[in-house]
Amino acid sequence: MLLFDALTAAYPFLWPAFFAVMLYGIRYLVIAGAMYLFVAPAHAGGWGRTLPGIPPGFDARQHAGRELRHSLVTILVFGLVNGVLYSCGLIKASLLYFRPEDHPVWWFWLSIPLMFMLHDTLFYWLHRLMHLPLLFGTMHRVHHRSVHPTAFAAYSFHPTEALAEALIVSLIIFIIPVHPLAFLIFQTLSTVYNIYGHCGREFYPEGMNAHWLGRWINTSTAHAIHHLKGRMNYGLYFMFWDRVMHTAEARSPDTEAHTR
Ligand SMILES: [Zn+2]
Numbered sequence: 632m633l634l635f636d637a638l639t640a641a642y643p644f645l646w647p648a649f650f651a652v653m654l655y656g657i658r659y660l661v662i663a664g665a666m667y668l669f670v671a672p673a674h675a676g677g678w679g680r681t682l683p684g685i686p687p688g689f690d691a692r693q694h695a696g697r698e699l700r701h702s703l704v705t706i707l708v709f710g711l712v713n714g715v716l717y718s719c720g721l722i723k724a725s726l727l728y729f730r731p732e733d734h735p736v737w738w739f740w741l742s743i744p745l746m747f748m749l750h751d752t753l754f755y756w757l758h759r760l761m762h763l764p765l766l767f768g769t770m771h772r773v774h775h776r777s778v779h780p781t782a783f784a785a786y787s788f789h790p791t792e793a794l795a796e797a798l799i800v801s802l803i804i805f806i807i808p809v810h811p812l813a814f815l816i817f818q819t820l821s822t823v824y825n826i827y828g829h830c831g832r833e834f835y836p837e838g839m840n841a842h843w844l845g846r847w848i849n850t851s852t853a854h855a856i857h858h859l860k861g862r863m864n865y866g867l868y869f870m871f872w873d874r875v876m877h878t879a880e881a882r883s884p885d886t887e888a889h890t891r
């Protein structure tokens with residue numbers, strides 16, 4: 632304990648980093664674990680429909696261990712970024728507000744969808760950048776080792792990608808005023824959606840990509856195509872930027888029909 636006290640005195644980011652690692656770690660392991668074990672167990676059945684391109688004999692168990700190891704490193708990086716942001720005073724310089732009376736209740740609830748839109752925009756462009764040959768090998772190749780991802784691929788990043796992903800999420804609290812509880816709700820829902828996007832099953836109705844509203848929503852099917860082809864469908868929650876930038880490709884798992 633004396634050693635830990637000495638360490639935290641010398642490195643004040645250690646305590647906040649420790650709490651952030653616990654929060655990110657427990658949340659991720661519970662949600663991804665439940666998805667992997669019960670909802671979409673090893674691509675061998677479960678809820679929802681099979682995704683296109685998964686070979687009949689594919690055994691997710693051969694890949695989940697590697698994805699989980701990379702995910703644990705990512706959680707450490709996320710925790711360290713949070714610890715440094717907190718201990719060096721950057722949180723105080725952000726637009727994070729702690730007193731609920733500082734902003735109206737409607738802003739609290741509106742800030743959550745706004746965070747999804749902001750994050751989707753930042754994610755899309757970071758993702759496009761990481762697919763440039765210069766950055767792909769050093770940052771993004773680890774994530775694409777999962778050609779048919781499992782739920783544990785959601786955080787399966789190289790540490791440099793984990794750092795970039797943590798920074799773009801942190802950027803949000805410097806762009807719009809956010810209450811910590813709204814930020815927690817956003818990050819938890821984001822984790823759920825990210826894990827759904829990698830779980831190997833589809834829960835949305837068929838023909839989603841042809842529906843007037845559904846065509847703007849990113850799906851597990853669309854992200855599976857991204858992993859399969861190594862390009863197209865760069866968004867996280869929405870297809871907005873993919874459709875605007877002509878990088879959208881969605882395929883119904885049943886008809887194999889391509890729509891853009
Ligand atoms: Zn990618």
Ligand SMILES: [Zn+2]
Nearest residue numbers: 774829854858
């Ligand atoms: Zn992915």
